[in-house]
Amino acid sequence: MPVNVLFSARPALWPVYEPLLTNGLSEAGLDFRLGTEFEPDEVDYVVYAPNGGLLDFTPYTRLKAVLSLWAGVESIAGNETLTVPLARMVDHGLTQGMIEWVVGHTLRYHLGMDKHITVQDGIWTPDAPPLAQERQLCVLGLGSLGQAVAQALAALNFHVTGWSRTPKEIGGVTCLHGADGLREALSRAEIVVLLLPDTPATENTMNAETLALLPKGARIINPGRGPLIDDDALLEALGSGQVGHATLDVFRTEPLPPEDPYWAHPNVTVTPHIASETRPVTAAQVICENIRRGEAGETFLHLVDRQLGY
Numbered sequence: 001m002p003v004n005v006l007f008s009a010r011p012a013l014w015p016v017y018e019p020l021l022t023n024g025l026s027e028a029g030l031d032f033r034l035g036t037e038f039e040p041d042e043v044d045y046v047v048y049a050p051n052g053g054l055l056d057f058t059p060y061t062r063l064k065a066v067l068s069l070w071a072g073v074e075s076i077a078g079n080e081t082l083t084v085p086l087a088r089m090v091d092h093g094l095t096q097g098m099i100e101w102v103v104g105h106t107l108r109y110h111l112g113m114d115k116h117i118t119v120q121d122g123i124w125t126p127d128a129p130p131l132a133q134e135r136q137l138c139v140l141g142l143g144s145l146g147q148a149v150a151q152a153l154a155a156l157n158f159h160v161t162g163w164s165r166t167p168k169e170i171g172g173v174t175c176l177h178g179a180d181g182l183r184e185a186l187s188r189a190e191i192v193v194l195l196l197p198d199t200p201a202t203e204n205t206m207n208a209e210t211l212a213l214l215p216k217g218a219r220i221i222n223p224g225r226g227p228l229i230d231d232d233a234l235l236e237a238l239g240s241g242q243v244g245h246a247t248l249d250v251f252r253t254e255p256l257p258p259e260d261p262y263w264a265h266p267n268v269t270v271t272p273h274i275a276s277e278t279r280p281v282t283a284a285q286v287i288c289e290n291i292r293r294g295e296a297g298e299t300f301l302h303l304v305d306r307q308l309g310y
Helices: 011-027 092-111 113-118 144-155 178-187 208-213 231-240 280-296
Strands: 003-008 032-035 045-048 065-068 136-140 159-164 174-177 191-194 218-222 243-248 268-270
Touching: 003 011, 003 280, 011 032, 011 280, 045 280, 065 280, 092 113, 092 144, 092 191, 092 218, 092 243, 092 280, 136 144, 136 178, 144 159, 144 191, 159 178, 174 178, 178 208, 208 231, 231 243
Parallel strands: 003 032, 003 045, 045 065, 136 159, 136 191, 159 174, 191 218, 218 243, 243 268
Antiparallel strands: none
């Protein structure tokens, strides 16, 4: 009996993924059917994105796993109709894109590049930046993306402190955890990178209290999730100079409305959720490997802890 794989994502993605998944499943030696329409009780695997419209998994009685095309799974992790394993997307292309985006904006802050790019006033001010080893960075969230970013920054000789809910060990990175660890990490962070998941426990991680812990003038980079930041508190901290500048790629409402104060704020850089995205070629490889694993009785890659939401 063939393995039936339902592709449930934005229709425009089907022509992109169909040949990639077909090739990958064929190379895995699987007997399969791949499509965008099946009777629910015939489906073995769902390749999933929230924009595909699938909400109720109850009729999918043969379902073995849901394989997300997105790294973030907050929109599905709490779905009570989903009772089979859920795997999030972790792929090389997405990780590399995130590393490049974060490193670029970190170096922009570290080197003071805005001053020389935007202010050409004829005044010669030869103020050299410190070396990377003299700059204190903090990465909040040490999942697969956070670990990769922290290691990339450490490889550039930045002093990197990473924080996570539970203890972690990463070569070249000072790892802290728990409430006390968060306070310690933020108290010395000149640049903070937010890569936490979006869960009830992480909402407003950066609030009036935690922003006040930062050294005055610290910079914030958020390519993680919009709800990690209390927007009113950040705007107040930017106004007082407690936070010197923020580069924000993700927001509670997207696209960010034109009237949102972030757009016009002189100390905010808005980017339109472009820090990283799933790359079809590498993502299809991950999906096909997980289907192969499922059919071989092996453990799926990148399984989500439904209780934690990531």
